[in-house]
Amino acid sequence: MAQREVEPIGARVRYWRQRRMLSRPQLASLVDRSVSWLEKVEAGERPLHNLEVIERLATALSVETALLVDGGATRAAQVRVDAAEITGIRDALAWYPVTDPDHGRSLDEVVPVLDRLGAAWLESEFVTVGRYLPGLLVAVQQLHADGADSVVVARVQVKAFRLACSMLLKYRHHELAWLAADRAMAVGDRSGDDMALARATRSVARALSHNGQSLRSIRTAVAMADRLVPLTSVEEEALPLRGMLLLAAQITAANLGDADTARELHLAAAALARGVSETRRHETQFGPTNVAFHRVAALVRLREPADALAVGRTVSPQAVTTMPAERRATYFLDLAEALLAIGRPSAALGRLLDADASAPQEVRGRPQSADLVRRLLSTRECGRDERLRNLADEAGIAA
Template identity: 45%
Template sequence: MDDQARDVGRRVRYWRQRRDIDRQRFADMVERSTSWVDKVEKGERSLLRLPMLERVAEVLSIAPEVLTDGPKARQAAGCIDAVEVQAIRSALGQYPSLSRSAGVKPPAMSRVARQLDYLGQAWISSNFTAVAHQLPVLIHEAQVLAATATGDVDVRGARRALVMSYRLASSMLLKFEANQVAWLAADRAMQIALPTDDNVALARATRSVARAMTSSGQESDAIAALVSMADRMRSEMTVGDRDQLPLFGMLFLAASIAAAKVDDHSTALMMHEEAEAVVVQLGPEHRSHYTVFGSANVAAHRLAALVRLREFGRALEHAATVDPAVVRALPPERRANYLLDMTSAHTGAGNYSDATVALTEAERLAPQEVRCRPLAHGLLRALLSNTSGALAGSVRTMALRAGVEA
């Protein structure tokens, strides 16, 4: 068996399955038999003739070199792509309640909850390809559940699940700078939450909307929305309310980042101090409600705010006061973002060796954060321009894995 044919066949099978295309449908799409597909995927038949290679790549919505070039194949396989973003966009554009079909059984709340738990774990593990692949189905099922739920408790649970589905979509799309679609997801979350008078759903939706606003240059609007929601919750929470307190604290963290982006030092610090006060009330780290809130995440957000304020020296001074064990306790997604902010701080301060160490650790911990995100690609380009010798070699190797040209 030819090694190249085997590698190409394995990639064809991977992308066929990732696109949810069964063998018969795939065979029909490329105008070949299923036995031909089997032989290609097993490496028993070469797919190196250009017209057929291009045809297969077109059906799979990938570039031909993703099938033939090892580094490009690995980079593409480890990142979400335009097809998956479009699938999420399409899911956001569905309105199941407009066409309820008689006899169609809605999904069970337990099934939607399990899907949310699975994708929530994938998210905090920085496994974004898993999130992107499953999210359109989750959104659709959560939409149907919310449209068919009855009874106060069932309706509230279904709407919370749908808000969380939209929030997950918005957060991931913002990470990959698909800002317009992220805005749509955030707005859908808010439209579901507003009629509920449910602070848990409203706080989650407000954070999504505020982050979308911040990404679009509407930082003042974002801060106003977050503070308004915090004021609403402050008047309604009981002492030690462990359901709402973490969400309450996260509103202030989001506001601190929005303020930092417009160089509002005093508001960024004030919001940080509000979040610290919530940590004192809450006690130990809190990780329910898909919310990681506590001293570690508050410290990480302060670093992020100082970086956005371009106070790189102060950011590094702050990081020096943070217990490394506290950072290690964060889930991979949060810890990787802390390391990306450390990379930014060291780069801004001219500490390129330390920046490379931080970025290398971020890639080891959460490869998709570094190899796929535009933010990390920008950091790689900055380090490529400012390093030499062995250090530059390390950066070039990372850049190659990320598909960033030296």
């Protein structure tokens, strides 16, 4: 394997300082050093060999010492949401208005940040989301929820809590995800706005399914989808929301091994998708392509890999490219699982590499993807493949 250039320790200190959103004066103060000292360290002008000082920097930056002394470890960490960021989300969920009752935020402050993080999520820039989401969660709770903008505020708050729930589920913090989803439901229920409530219900249904409440998850999602029926003629997003609720229920049914219910929910969603144009992408990403993606995912979970691949063959490459990176990568990973299940590890590696090209953080930073990489490494066909070993090395996965 080719040797990589070793990154100076000062550059790693700068990277983690910026990722933790600390100024130089703040970090310098935390380690009892001057700002000019830190500037020289970050610029590589002052060597940093004292282990005690390095450990103090690591503590101040909430990282393992190895992440400052090992460039390879930092490269792997750059594509992974870490424990400090999950803690930040947890702490933000523990914030309540009574803590700072006089500090109000405006929609003009909050909405642009929420939109940027929503776009980052769709592009699988999860580290960016993890970095800024805690501050956003506190800010949305500081919005004034009464007055003419009350419904808008509720929808903004629900979207932020949903983003937190999705992040936490992706990194297997299921109970904390349930808290974020429940917070969204409380907002949606208080608002009296069925659209806000439906968006929150999507998160609650997913959180329930990951916390041992699968049957309740399905019932909740389907009931909310039915409740939206009268709104489909007056709210543009009502039909796509109905569809996404049914797709969430389909995946839960598949995880339970209930093929009949999963198929019934798929057919209902597919019927709705026929009325959705793929040329105008909805906020939910609902449409025929996403319905097919979810069907592949369901069939993989039902241990019907051949059928999953057959559905995949009906999706045109052009349709795949129109989907956001997060959706594309997840789809490729499902295809990789199906191919590995039928004994085609080399083809599975191809789909894994497609996923990595679409969204490196989806492949290199998530526990579920790491499991797939390890299983491919254990196969005779792929275990010595340089592409796979390089990917594993960059992701910090033992080859």
